[in-house]
Amino acid sequence: MGSLFNALHTSIDAGAVILIAAMGSLLAERSGMLNLGMEGMMALGAVAAVVAAGQLTSPLLCLLVGIAAGALCGLVFGVVTAVIRANQVLTGLALVLLGVGLANRIGTDFAGTPMSTTFSSWPIPLLHEIPYIGRALFSHDPIVYVAYLVLPAAASYVLFRTRHGLNVRAIGENAAAADAAGLRVTATRTIYATIGGALAGMAGGWLVLSLTPTWTQNVTGGRGWVAIALVIFAYWRPWRVVGGALLFGGMISLGFLAQDQNWGIPAPVLAMLPYVLTLVLIVLPAFVPSIRARRAGAAPAGLTLPFYREAR
């Protein structure tokens, strides 16, 4: 029984990284910006936090450094694709190679050394004392609560309950229409690419400041890609991303649980689970027409499309 709740605790933590990154991708995609460079921005956010931890004592400040690194990457992506109108897919792929490579190069000196500062858990008074569930749900570090409650609530509110969110969605769906209505397409897309980068950097930073509190080469391990897939799986809706992140977290912790309980499944097979799940979820619409129709309708129609006002 106890190990099951331990697994739930691990699921929530493991899912949080993907959740933060996915929320960033979701916000950028809602404005029409698909940044495939999530993995690279996460890696740079992580290594920035690692470097910062050598100088700073507060984990929150280290995280802010990670966020800043990611935001800078997102801003570059935004300028290159929205202002200069380079191809989003190619720019994103370049960002993956650059980000991961650069992070590994910078991280070489830090590899293997435990982080000097990490987030510690904030048990929620009273609630965490509930047997089993209390520890599983209410004794995480503060960023986890932010990831699961504040981020989706804020994203959902801004996108669907404010004038600004209406503008962002309109820009993502049909930039020409939004422009004709007098909205600032290029500026909004650049800003949202930056927000997406900031959240990717936050995901990377938190990864090394809490989940695996040490730098290892390729520490992000494809989580950036999973985040992009998760947004599709969640039909571009913030609260669905939360559900999806828990599912992915669950897959990761299932691997740990299986090892812990000696189920006799080889560890590499278990480690594959989240990626296999990603693959299955992406391929699923090919076989289920209803999912295909839903996904096609949910995607922002202007995703990856550059906007030229004078295009004829």
Place this chain on the structure above:
Amino acid sequence: MYDPQPPDVQNDQTVACADARATVVEMADIWKAFDDFQALSGASLELQAGEIHALLGENGAGKTTLSNVLTGIYRPDVGTIRLDGEQRRFHSPAQAIAAGLGMVHQHFRLVEPLTVAENIHLGRPELPRRLSRRRLISETAQAMEQYGLTVNPTARIWQLSIGEQQRVEILRVLLRGARVLILDEPTAVLTPSEATELFAVLRRLAASGRTIVFISHKLHEVLAVSDRVTILRRGMNVATRPAAKMTPEKLAKLMTGTERVMEAPRPSKGRGKPVLELRNVSARGDRGLVSVREASCTVHEGEIVGVAGVSGNGQRELTEIATGLRHPFEGTVAIDGQDLTARLPGDFVSAGVGHVPEDRIGSAIVPSATVVDNAVLRAFRTGELSRAGVMRRGAVRVFTDRLVTAADVQLPDIDVPIANLSGGNQQRFVARREAWAADRLLVAAHPTRGLDVRAADQVREVVLDRRDAGCAVLLVSDDLDELLAVSDRIVVMYEGRIKGDFTAAKARRKEIGYLMGGGDLVGGAGAEAPS
């Protein structure tokens, strides 16, 4: 250039008469080039308060470009814009909107997944930061009542008919305080009754002192609705005249520079063997609903069969069945007696079927590819153009030049992307290419939609030439005049069924209209048994 008219010449129905004739907008000597294409060469426009001002011209004459310059979408290379006598320069649509210039685009600028209320309020500075659904809806309903334009505020744009979408677009522009309302070919997508409704709305708006710019190339509409007409040709002004003094012939002459010769319908030389044979075909539309029901139709050599009907009654699906793009779930499709049911579109092409589709950008051309590449899309496999799978560059260019000349396409250079051509040029290009590809059967859906008088005549000529060369033609159009002028037989589609089969000579407009509206002929008056 514009020649001033005394203020009293128009049959003025507007109330704001005394000060209404004040000049609101003055555009002078506007030049605008796209890459190598000179769209405007010193065009000008003068608009007065409370008038409906038609902007008339052939495709590519610069009507849309001129209005896009006025509304800040394009920046002119040279030229001045004066608003209320004050010189203005707009860097974005937002600035033009703020100055009271609103545009209703030909391709609506609406965000499909959003609701009517959300679209109407999009970009309005008065919109509160925090959205209240209820408030959005109530304000939308209020505006609809004020302007007499009603649509369900909670419906999403994709659920609306084209006419309703246009109302949303107009409302949106009005709500932003537009004093000058520019409508780019607003009737191109409307049914005749929707167009009549629109004209009433426009007259009301003009009567309230607003200026309406009505871009069109339909002469009778221009004369019916506008106070003054400005005619553009090749990016330059030809004339500005009070509509009351004009006739369709005079307008056509000013537009094209030549007197329009009304072609008398050319009768068929007689029909031959059946080419296209549809037997009891039923098929589903894009949304999975049955949109063609047990339709049977035969088209013979040397015969044009016109398909009449209100759009959306299965005509598009019918043309797709006849070209192999859509597979019927029952019934058979045969070309020259060969059963092609459930075969690939390529097999139809091999059988000599050409297709001018309704949506030319989506399915007839590759917009980003060059004119050369688009020209050979059909014929590239022939020995003339390729050998052992390798294109013969010289032959391809010669072929393209021939096609472009034959289709009277105006373009700087055959190596530009075809997207740079105006819609009319693209349409002529596609019609000619497909006519060349059609040895046995030409399927044409709305081939003249959106074309000006001369271009439409040219395309009709292409269709008639194919018929006279012994090809079978299936022609879908929502322009009944065109069908009556060109077709040898006319069938009517209603809710996916083919009803009525008229010899064009015996066809009566009233009967066809009755069938189009869902009526049934009693006793088969005027109808013929399908052969």
